Amino acid sequence: MDVNDVKATIRAGSHAAKNGAKTLAKAASDAADAERLARQTIYDSQDKNAQKALDKLTEVAQEVKRTLRRFEAAVEHADAYIRAIG
Amino acid sequence: MAAVVSQLLDVRDRLAKSAVTALRAQADAIEAHGKYEEAGTGSNHPDILAAVTNIRTAGEKAGKVARLLRESEDYIVKFINTIAPGSATSTPEAMPSGEELVTEAAARERRGSRYHRKATEAAANNAEKIQKAEKATKEIASIMKDRLRPGDTQASVAVPAKPPSAPSQAPKSGHPVADAVLAAAAVSLAVRAITQSVKNRRERKQSDGNKTANN
Numbered sequence: 121m122d123v124n125d126v127k128a129t130i131r132a133g134s135h136a137a138k139n140g141a142k143t144l145a146k147a148a149s150d151a152a153d154a155e156r157l158a159r160q161t162i163y164d165s166q167d168k169n170a171q172k173a174l175d176k177l178t179e180v181a182q183e184v185k186r187t188l189r190r191f192e193a194a195v196e197h198a199d200a201y202i203r204a205i206g
Numbered sequence: 207m208a209a210v211v212s213q214l215l216d217v218r219d220r221l222a223k224s225a226v227t228a229l230r231a232q233a234d235a236i237e238a239h240g241k242y243e244e245a246g247t248g249s250n251h252p253d254i255l256a257a258v259t260n261i262r263t264a265g266e267k268a269g270k271v272a273r274l275l276r277e278s279e280d281y282i283v284k285f286i287n288t289i290a291p292g293s294a295t296s297t298p299e300a301m302p303s304g305e306e307l308v309t310e311a312a313a314r315e316r317r318g319s320r321y322h323r324k325a326t327e328a329a330a331n332n333a334e335k336i337q338k339a340e341k342a343t344k345e346i347a348s349i350m351k352d353r354l355r356p357g358d359t360q361a362s363v364a365v366p367a368k369p370p371s372a373p374s375q376a377p378k379s380g381h382p383v384a385d386a387v388l389a390a391a392a393v394s395l396a397v398r399a400i401t402q403s404v405k406n407r408r409e410r411k412q413s414d415g416n417k418t419a420n421n
Contacts, residue, residue: 121245121247126245127245129241129244129245130241130242130245130254130257132241133237133238133239133240133241133242133245133257133261134238135238136234136235136237136238136241137234137235137238137261137264139234140231140232140233140234140235140237140238140264140265140268141231141264143227143228143230143231143234144227144228144231144268144271146227147224147225147227147228147230147231147271147272147275148224148271150220150223150224150227151220151221151224151275153220154217154220154221154224157213157216157217157220158214158217158282160213161210161213161214161217162214162285165285167285167288167289169281169282169284169285169288170281170282170285172278172281173278173279173281173282173285174278176274176275176277176278176281177274177275177278179274180271180274180275180278183267183270183271183274184271186267187231187264187267187268187270187271190260190261190263190264190267191235191260191261191264193256193260194238194242194256194257194258194260194261194264195257197253197254197256197257197260198242198253198254198257200253201246201251201253201254201257204251204253205251
């Protein structure tokens, strides 16, 4: 692979990474809608399954943030590498 | 009570759908990882190494998000069945169609990802149904082989105009997301196998016809 091939391959990777971040943001937004609806519906329930369902969704929101940061960091480093190899 | 159950069923469907979306994000990350790794072969530059590490973690975490969504969905289903026994089962209406899955799998393969096996394994691990995925793969591979005859290079990676009803023939796990994952995994494996055979044939042709070809 010459330098141009390397750059093109990295750009293709970053394109996929950006798609992944967008797709995950969509999943997170759908999940947040579901969570709002779930909390409205079961806000006064002491049922342990209901509570666990809500706890998992809290965890989802936190994990999504961490995941999106990883996607962004990957693309930033990939961009930096492209600049580094000229 | 009926209104509450109906709202909770809606929650269940939305969670099932977002879990599938998160798995797609994971597949994108795995594809990106493959590209970064390919581009960085032989390099120890900290930026390419960091890109590879970060995207790998992103993929793992997207898979975790999908798993958490499924777990939440499972608890919702249990809760629904506590307050109204027998009202909640699977959610086929929330799943992507077989056509969508086949189209996506074929599109990914066309983009040349050599990390399909990893994606498939990750998806299967996620659903904890590797064995079923393998079985589904064999069935769907044979369906696709029937449709895509060897000798027709282009057709081997093209999406059939009318895709096979692959997911409906895959073994059912009883869980809609698991079924969708199995279907996606099986389709992607089948497409990969067929593409590999075409690649082999191309390579043979190249070495027969043009020994100066270099890669």
